[in-house]
Amino acid sequence: MKRRAAVIGLGHQACEDHLPGLLGSGRAELVAICDSNPDILRERQKSLQVPAFTRAADLLDTVRPDFVIIAVPHHAGRAVIEECSSRGVHVLKEKPFATSLAEARELATICQAGRVELMVALQRRFNPIYTSVVQFLDQIGTPFLIDGQYTFHTDDPGAGWRGDVKQAGGGCIIDMGYHLIDLLLWYFGLPSRVIADFSATALPEAGYDAEDTAVIQLGYESDLYGSVLLSRWAAPKTEKLHVVGTRGSVLLTKGHLQRLDLNGTVVVELARPHAPASASTAQIDYFCRILNGERPNTSGPEQHLAHAAFIASCYESKAAGRYIDPKEML
Structure with missing residues (x-):
């Protein structure tokens, strides 16, 4: 059974990454959207054909999703996380985790008290180009x-x-x-x-x-x-x-990874120009696995206190x- 997901905040990041990623997921389905701008909301509802809300609390109480993807302005994130935590709704949050270290600590406590999983959305961690860097670094001394x-x-x-x-x-x-x-x-x-x-x-x-x-x-x-x-x-x-x-270098650019020798000659390279959409889907599917107890949350509040x-x-x-x-x- 697919996890029921909602998207709160319909700005550029949600429309370019999170919504396509969710629509491509085999483990989650979009059940509602929310944005404070009624014009944007109306436009997206026409194409997505799901319930739409201007207030996060109304969405949470009416639809009762398993998790939400939060992609709101930085200062608005805390209030939405509090609304979710008080209802036991899990959160996949667009970066940053918090606007300050003090807020990060408070949000970690809020999530723990509400017994909700929060994962910070960082699509690069689900792109093979970026995961391959670790292996390449082992080969440059x-x-x-x-x-x-x-x-x-x-x-x-x-x-x-x-x-x-x-x-x-x-x-x-x-x-x-x-x-x-x-x-x-x-x-x-x-x-x-x-x-x-x-x-x-x-x-x-x-x-x-x-x-x-x-x-x-x-x-x-x-x-x-x-x-x-x-x-x-x-x-x-x-x-x-x-x-x-001491034995070479690693050069990472968007969608491209190279390992170079000491003279700058390419020894091996990887390219993946179409990764963003699939990385977003992989991230959402991984979050569903976290909720199912099948994977550890490696991008949660505890980790992002360091950020x-x-x-x-x-x-x-x-x-x-x-x-x-x-x-x-x-």
Whole structure:
């Protein structure tokens, strides 16, 4: 029997990833949708032909789904999670987990009290290109240098709630940067030192305060170190993680993975250009397996306290003007 799922928040992420992923799932079925914008809701209901609601509480009480996919603005996530937890409805939440480390701790407690599973949605973890990185890293000797980059250009980097720190919790670090941070923590764990510099001045007349560009330097006790560039102003669009080791390097770009020798010659490479939709479906199916007790939740509140600590250390280091150990923030 398929799990009954609802989608709350019908923005870009839900329409591009979560809804197609859910419609392709063999373990879950879409039973309702919710969005605060009645025009968007009406348009989606025409094509999806499921009950539609403007309030999450009404959806939960009327439809009583097994789980919901939450893809709402950052500041609205907590209230929806509380509504779900109070009713015992499980949650697959679009990143970030929380807008601050304090909120992350509170949400972890809320989920535990409601006995609900919460999994943070990170499609890259269900894309074979990204899972293969672990095997490639084993073949480059001792890694010692990381060069990460995730950039694109948008004409208004502070548009809407994303430009307001109070609503978003931060800018490119906590938003788009969450994906790259997750890869770092997945492959290497939580670093022992982090320092960040960032600005919200790419479009000075716009008046937003959430950073549009950031550079993060990080290091590990193992002598692995490196930097990450994040920007929603800097073109061209780039998504890259380059890890250099004593016997070669690994270069990860979107949909493409290479292992290089010391001279930069490609030794082996993988490509998977059509992964996003299937990765979303794989993620939803995996969450259903978690609910069935067949798989462990490897992207739950406990794991994402580390992400929140990493992000908090970035903002704290900027204020303090020195390296911060994110482990000390946990």
